Amino acid sequence: MNAILRFITGPKTSWVTLLIGLVFAVLSFTAFAADESDVAPTNGLPDDSEVVLVDNALAAMPNSEGTAAVIVFAKDSGEFTEEDLAWLQGEFDPMIQMPSGGANELFLDFTNVEIMGEAFVPPATVSKDNTTAVITVPLDEIDDVEPRGERIAEIRALSADSAPSGITTYVTGPEGFQVDLAGVFEGADFVLLGSTVIIVILLLLITYRSPTLWIVPLLVVGTADLMAGQIGRNVADFFGLAADGSVTGILSVLVFGAGTNYALLLIARYREELLKFEDRHEAMAKALKGVAPAILASGGTVVLALLTLAFAELGVTRALGVVCATGIVVAMISALGVLPAAIVVFGRGLFWPFVPRFGGVNKSETGWWAKLGTGVSKRPVTVAIVGVAILGGLSFGSAGVTIGIPETEQFRVKPEAVLGIEVLGKAFPAGESSPTQVVANNDFADDVVEAALTLDVVASAEVVNFNDTVSRIDVVLDAEGGSDEAYVAIVDLREAVQSVAGAGALVGGDDATRLAVKETYERDQLLVIPLILILVFLVLVILLRALLAPILLLSSVVLSFFSAIGAAWLLFENVFGMSGLDFSVFLYSFLFLVALGVDYNIFLVSRAREEAANLAGTVGQPTRQAMVKALGATGGVITSAGVLLAAVFAVLGVLPLIALFQVGIIVGIGVLIDTLLVRTVVVPATAFIAGDKFWWPRKQMTASKFG
Numbered sequence: 001m002n003a004i005l006r007f008i009t010g011p012k013t014s015w016v017t018l019l020i021g022l023v024f025a026v027l028s029f030t031a032f033a034a035d036e037s038d039v040a041p042t043n044g045l046p047d048d049s050e051v052v053l054v055d056n057a058l059a060a061m062p063n064s065e066g067t068a069a070v071i072v073f074a075k076d077s078g079e080f081t082e083e084d085l086a087w088l089q090g091e092f093d094p095m096i097q098m099p100s101g102g103a104n105e106l107f108l109d110f111t112n113v114e115i116m117g118e119a120f121v122p123p124a125t126v127s128k129d130n131t132t133a134v135i136t137v138p139l140d141e142i143d144d145v146e147p148r149g150e151r152i153a154e155i156r157a158l159s160a161d162s163a164p165s166g167i168t169t170y171v172t173g174p175e176g177f178q179v180d181l182a183g184v185f186e187g188a189d190f191v192l193l194g195s196t197v198i199i200v201i202l203l204l205l206i207t208y209r210s211p212t213l214w215i216v217p218l219l220v221v222g223t224a225d226l227m228a229g230q231i232g233r234n235v236a237d238f239f240g241l242a243a244d245g246s247v248t249g250i251l252s253v254l255v256f257g258a259g260t261n262y263a264l265l266l267i268a269r270y271r272e273e274l275l276k277f278e279d280r281h282e283a284m285a286k287a288l289k290g291v292a293p294a295i296l297a298s299g300g301t302v303v304l305a306l307l308t309l310a311f312a313e314l315g316v317t318r319a320l321g322v323v324c325a326t327g328i329v330v331a332m333i334s335a336l337g338v339l340p341a342a343i344v345v346f347g348r349g350l351f352w353p354f355v356p357r358f359g360g361v362n363k364s365e366t367g368w369w370a371k372l373g374t375g376v377s378k379r380p381v382t383v384a385i386v387g388v389a390i391l392g393g394l395s396f397g398s399a400g401v402t403i404g405i406p407e408t409e410q411f412r413v414k415p416e417a418v419l420g421i422e423v424l425g426k427a428f429p430a431g432e433s434s435p436t437q438v439v440a441n442n443d444f445a446d447d448v449v450e451a452a453l454t455l456d457v458v459a460s461a462e463v464v465n466f467n468d469t470v471s472r473i474d475v476v477l478d479a480e481g482g483s484d485e486a487y488v489a490i491v492d493l494r495e496a497v498q499s500v501a502g503a504g505a506l507v508g509g510d511d512a513t514r515l516a517v518k519e520t521y522e523r524d525q526l527l528v529i530p531l532i533l534i535l536v537f538l539v540l541v542i543l544l545r546a547l548l549a550p551i552l553l554l555s556s557v558v559l560s561f562f563s564a565i566g567a568a569w570l571l572f573e574n575v576f577g578m579s580g581l582d583f584s585v586f587l588y589s590f591l592f593l594v595a596l597g598v599d600y601n602i603f604l605v606s607r608a609r610e611e612a613a614n615l616a617g618t619v620g621q622p623t624r625q626a627m628v629k630a631l632g633a634t635g636g637v638i639t640s641a642g643v644l645l646a647a648v649f650a651v652l653g654v655l656p657l658i659a660l661f662q663v664g665i666i667v668g669i670g671v672l673i674d675t676l677l678v679r680t681v682v683v684p685a686t687a688f689i690a691g692d693k694f695w696w697p698r699k700q701m702t703a704s705k706f707g
Contacts, residue, residue: 002285002289005285005288005289006285008285008288008336008337008340008341009281009282009284009285009288009340009341009344010281011281014281014340014341014344014345015341015345017337017338017340017341018338018341018342018345021334021337021338021341024227025223025226025227028226028227028230028231029226029227029230032230032231032234033230034229034230034231034232034233034234034237044242044314044315044316044317044318044319045313045314045315045513045516045517045520046313046314046315046520049516049520050506050507050508050512050516051507051508051509051512051513051516053506053508054437054438054439054506054507054508054509054512055508057439057470057506058437058439058465058472058508060467061465061466061467061470061472062465062467066112066138066139066140066141067138067139067140067141067174067175067178068136068137068138068139068173068174068175069110069136069137069139069152069155069171069172069173069175069176070134070135070136070137070171070172070173070174070176070420070424071107071134071135071136071137071155071159071169071170071171071172072132072133072134072169072170072171072172072420072423072424073088073103073124073132073133073134073135073159073163073167073168073169074131074132074167074168074169074170074423074427075131075132075166075167076166076167076168077166078131079129079130079131080126080130080131080133083164084164084166084167085126087102087103087164088102088103088124088126088133089102089103089123089124089126089133090102090103090104090105090123102123102124103124103133103135103162103163104121104122104123104124104135104137105121106158106159106162107121107135107137107155107158108120108121110137110139110151110154110155111137111138111139112138112139112140113138121135121136121137121138122135122136123135127427127428128427129427131427132423132424132426132427132428134424134428134432136173137155139151139175145182148175148178148179148182149179149182149183152171152175152176152179155171156169156171156416159171170416170417170419170420170423170424171416171417171420172416172417172418172419172420172421172424173417173420173434174434174510176416176417176420177407177417177418177421179417180411180415180416180417180418181410181657182245183415184245184411184655184656184657191654191655192249192252192253192651192652192654192655193225193252195651195654196252196253196256196648196651197218197222197256199644199647199648199651200218200221200256200260200644200648201214201218203640203643203644203647204217204218204260204644207264207640207644208267208351208354209353209354210350210351210352210353210354211352212350212352213267213350213351216339216342216343216346216350217260217263217264217267217339217343219342220259220263220334220335220338220339220342221255221256221259221260221263221331221334222256223334223338224255224259224330224331224333224334224338225252225255225256225259225327227330228251228252228255228326228327228330228331229248229251229252229327231326231327231330232248232251232322232323232324232326232327233248233323235322235323235326236319236322236323239318239322241315241318241319241322241323242315242316242319243319243323244316244319246316246320246657246659246660247316247319247320247323247324248323249652249655249660250320250324250588250652250660250663251323251324251327253648253649253651253652253664254324254327254328254592255327255328255330255331256648257596257644257645257648257649258299258302258328258331258596258599258645259331259334259335260641260644260645260648261599261641261644261645262295262298262299262331262332262335262336262339263335263339264637264640264641264644265291265294265295265603265634265637265638265641266287266288266291266295266335266336266339266340266343267343268633268634268636268637269287269290269291270283270284270287270340270343271351271356272287272633273286273287273290274348274356274357274358275356275357275358275359275360275361276358277358278358280344280347280348281344284340284343284344287340288336288340290610292336293543293606294602294603294606294607295332295335295336296332296336297539297542297543297602297606298598298599298602298603299328299329299331299332300539301535301536301539301540301595301598301599301602302325302328302595302596302599303325303328303329304535304536304539305532305535305536305591305594305595306320306321306322306324306325306328306591306595307321307322307325308321308528308531308532308535308591309321309322309524309528309591310322311524311527311528311531312524312527312528313520313523313524314517314520314521314524317521317524317584317587320588367632367635367636368635369631369632369634369635369636370628370629370631370632370635372631372635372680373627373628373629373630373631373632373635373684374628376681376684376685376688377624377627377628377684377688380684380685380686380688380689381685381689383681383682383685384682384685384686384689387677387678387681387682387685388559388682390563390677391559391560391562391563391673391677391678391682392559392563393563394562394563394564394566394567394673395559395562395563395565395566396566397565397566397567397569397570398562398563398565398566398569399566400569400573401565401569401580401581401586402579402580402581403518403580403581403583403586404482404484404487404518404580404581404582404583405482405578405579405580405581405582405658406480406481406482406483406579407421407480407481407482407510407514408421408422408480408481408482409482409578409579409658410482410582410657410658410659411656411657411658412576412656412657412658412661413656415656421481425480429459429460429476429477429478431459431475431476431477431478431479431481431486431511432459432476434481434509434510434511435474435475435476435477435509436474436475436476436477436490436493436507436508436509436510436511436512437472437473437474437475437507437508437509437512438452438461438472438473438474438475438493438497438505438506438507438508439470439471439472439473439505439506439508440470440471440473440497440500440503440504440505440506441469441470441471441502441503441504442466442468442469442470442471443502444500444502444503444504444505445463445466445471445473445503446463447500447503448473448497448500448503448505449461449462449463449473451496451497451499451500452473452475452493452496452497454496455489455492455493455496457477457478457479457485457488457489457492457493458475458476458477458478458489458493459476459477459478460474460475460476461473461474461475461476462474470504475493475509477489477490477493477511479511481510481511481514482510482511482514486511486514486515487511487514487515487518489511490507490511490512490515491515493507494507494512517583518583521583521584521586521587524587525586525587525590528587528591529587529590532590532591532594532595533554533558533594536554536557536594536595536598537550537551537554539598540553540554540598540602543602543606544605544606544609544695545695546694546695546696546697547696547697548690548693548694548695548696549605549687549694549695549696552683552686552687552690552694553598553601553605553683554594554598556601556678556682556683556686557593557594557597557598557601557674557678558594559678560593560597560670560673560674560677560678561589561590561593561594561597561670563670563673564589564593564666564667564669564670564673565586565589565666565670567669567673568662568665568666568669569581571665571669572662572665578658578662581662582658582659582662583659584659584663585659585662585663585666588663589662589663589666589667589670592649592663592667593666593667593670593671593674596645596667596671597670597671597674597678600638600641600642600674600675600679601678601679601683603634603637603638603641604630604631604634604638604679604683604684605630605683605687607629607630607633607634608623608626608627608629608630608687609626609695610626610630611625611626611627611629611630611633612626612695614626622692623687623688623690623691623692623694623695624687624688624691627684627687627688631680631684635680638675638679639675639676639680641675642671642672642674642675642676642679643672643675645671646667646668646669646671646672646675647668649663649664649667649668649671650664650665650668651664652664653665
């Protein structure tokens, strides 16, 4: 261990360390660069899911290879005029026994359907109130995001340019919605990276008050982030997982946040050691030896917590776990290997104008944080009660949280596809643009239609396609897509059609898919959350060689999570007018807050354990004195790290996708609560109350092989 530390921080070998890091960076961007992938998010349901089985059955039907764009024409005021209707529907042609010359013919170049060798788009359907019309354009499926987006852009331009005055057009439906969803992540990496870098620079400048020092950690962490993006996608590919835009967005935020936190901890300890050692290489070796256990335990906790997602059913959740765990490993290696070498090659002048001089006074021992620790130690019971009461009060807000949001609320800024769905829902049955799809054995298809029509929520049901064995039945539900009413309707529909003996009916489509995702997230939470708690507890036990301290620390983090959920929910409901949390938000927020929240406790308590060991055998109360010294030494850096991490996660709010916005806000609030209240007040207070028993059963363990 000491040999490795000397190599990383040595006068000559530190340059070798930097060269090794540079070689790996170049390789990750060249020989091991990841292939560019589709940035559109996917649901990642398992292959045996009912909706996936429906999709497979539909793919085997004739003319089923494709998607559709739904074009909505809405009258700005009043009803369509005769001229409007003539433009929309054309005139009846007795030769073909169909309308001809309508707006549907504008889109013949895009359709994948032919009748008698001629391209065909179904004519416009006008609503009963004569205010809205809809044209569905059958399209070939395109996997690549860019050409798919270009096609929808052409359709939108053609629709808007051709429509008569007084008519507004919207392109929505499956294709329009998927293009807009993918559009959320178009340029997202640049926006996230740019916003994150700006925030990190500002906070590092404020923290270090140096025009030069911030550059080194920023370059190291920034390079680690770029490397993590390449390596993480390669690891995901190895396990057959797809890292979509939501995964890579969270990865970047996580690596920047965690990596910068590690850098703050290392540099703060290095500054301390420079006051004790004249040789900066020796000071860095001492600093690295002091913080390495905390960084390894902290990063290891996050990695293990992320890897619990590998047990999830949803592919996107597994991908998030694998990719982000890889990113944290890269961040740890950079913080413990490259960063010490990069800092130590520069002289003390890197800290200019506040250069730490050999023999100088360590002000942290008598500073504000040490005084706060002393104050808390005088009335620990009162402080603990007040702190827990605040956390408990905020937690009550989480009791009213609703999980699940309608399809039209997935975006903070509604794109055209969502606006089109809303307009369509006012004039037609809510499920008109995206019917629920039922597949059933051919001999029982009519019976399934009749069973579906017995439900009041079903506006229509008809057989629209079939092959030698099964039929496709499109069922239009009179319920807003992605709403609780739609989910209840899917359950009722599934019960009704599957009661037809011999039909073998299966229910799929957008609402059924969202319901399946919701139910899968619920199952994943019941499995993953206990695993996270168990693993984090075990890491704390191994690190602290105690039982009581890990229990108290983990309890405080869980309480801060629920207080963050409660505080964020009050904000979402009363300020942003949101009706619920996205399915993924609860699990992801729990993961990041528990894993990252424990980080700060690890930084504090591991330093307290080190100080307690130094005070062993002295007169007084070692645990009390150690916690005061630890709070004084780490208070400033941990607070800076927490504020920075909260700000970095808040960067997710620049994206219009509600799920990432909510995760960013909840984690940001939770980190601030954990940094400013839990770690500053509640944890020290509980340690002061417990006294030396805080390390129980440390004394017994010291006498054993663990000593």
